[in-house]
Amino acid sequence: MVRTSLLRVVAVAIAFSAIGCSKTQATPDAAAPLPTPTQGRGQLGSTISMMGVDVTMMSVVAYTQNPSGFPRLVVAMRSENTTDRMLRNPAAELQCDEGPDGGDWYNGSTWEADGLLPAGNVNEGQLYLGFPAKPGASDYPVPTCTNPQIVMTVTNDSTRQQHLIKFAVDPSVIQNAIQAPIGPELPLRNSALNDNGTPAQS
Numbered sequence: 001m002v003r004t005s006l007l008r009v010v011a012v013a014i015a016f017s018a019i020g021c022s023k024t025q026a027t028p029d030a031a032a033p034l035p036t037p038t039q040g041r042g043q044l045g046s047t048i049s050m051m052g053v054d055v056t057m058m059s060v061v062a063y064t065q066n067p068s069g070f071p072r073l074v075v076a077m078r079s080e081n082t083t084d085r086m087l088r089n090p091a092a093e094l095q096c097d098e099g100p101d102g103g104d105w106y107n108g109s110t111w112e113a114d115g116l117l118p119a120g121n122v123n124e125g126q127l128y129l130g131f132p133a134k135p136g137a138s139d140y141p142v143p144t145c146t147n148p149q150i151v152m153t154v155t156n157d158s159t160r161q162q163h164l165i166k167f168a169v170d171p172s173v174i175q176n177a178i179q180a181p182i183g184p185e186l187p188l189r190n191s192a193l194n195d196n197g198t199p200a201q202s
Contacts, residue, residue, distance in 0.1 A: 037162040042152070048165055050090055050154045052083040053117060057167050060150065062176035064183020066130065070103075070141045071177035073169070075127040075150065077111040084119045090152035094129045094169070096145035103130040103141075108187025128186055131177070145174045 042048050047056045058076040065071050073094065081087050092113040093102025105113045110125030117123055129150065131141040148169035155162045 035159065035161045037153075037164050039164045039166065042165045042167040044167070049082070050152065050163055050165060051156060052081065052085075052087050053089065053154065054080045054082055055090060055152060055165070057150070057152075060167075060169055060173055062173050062180055063128065064180050065177075066106075067182060067185055068139070069182065070130045070133075071174075071180060072106070072131075072183075073129045073150075073173065073177055075111075075129060076125075077127050078122065078124040079111070079117060080122045081117045081119055086119060087117050088154070089113055089115045089117050089123060090154045090165070092127060092129065092150060092152050094131060094145070095149050095151050096132055096142050097147045098142035098145065099132045099135045101132050101135075102151065103132040105129050106186040144178065145169075148174050 040048070042055075042057060044057055044059065047054050049055075056078040058078060060073055060075050063072040063074045075092075077092075079089050089112060092105060095102045106128040109127045111123055111127045113127060115123070131145060134140045134142050148171065150167045150169060152165045152167070153162055
């Protein structure tokens, strides 16, 4: 009986000793913070190299509002992959001081923001950009767009380093977009396009 009790005491002591010696494994830190983006300025008609992609913004004009009342711009773009590997077009959005988020780009764009760009290829076409949504009321656009900028962003897939180029938009273009009538959904039918792929003016 004494021997049995002694064995139980020893077993309990060993159990507590094991608990005391165990360690909680430290969980690895979350993903390291992204590097601080580098920034530059662009001008209409000038070509800028963005991590192997030469980008030219040729023109920015007002377009009709979408059926939900969001003003839209049409941006003529050209990009060329100057490397021997697959890259992407820059991401693109219209930014305004009235909100922290940029606007959307629309299906039907013949220049696809963030679209794949094979080695040596050139992508030239139209990019439809919308106004940002009103903060706290995403069904409505910002009422105006102060300090309007089209921001192009490329990201290095290996380092996650981002490079931003900001193109200032003429305030008169913004005003024309705000005053534009409601137009069709995108993409447009072929009959609504000119031979060069630009929207036909009604």
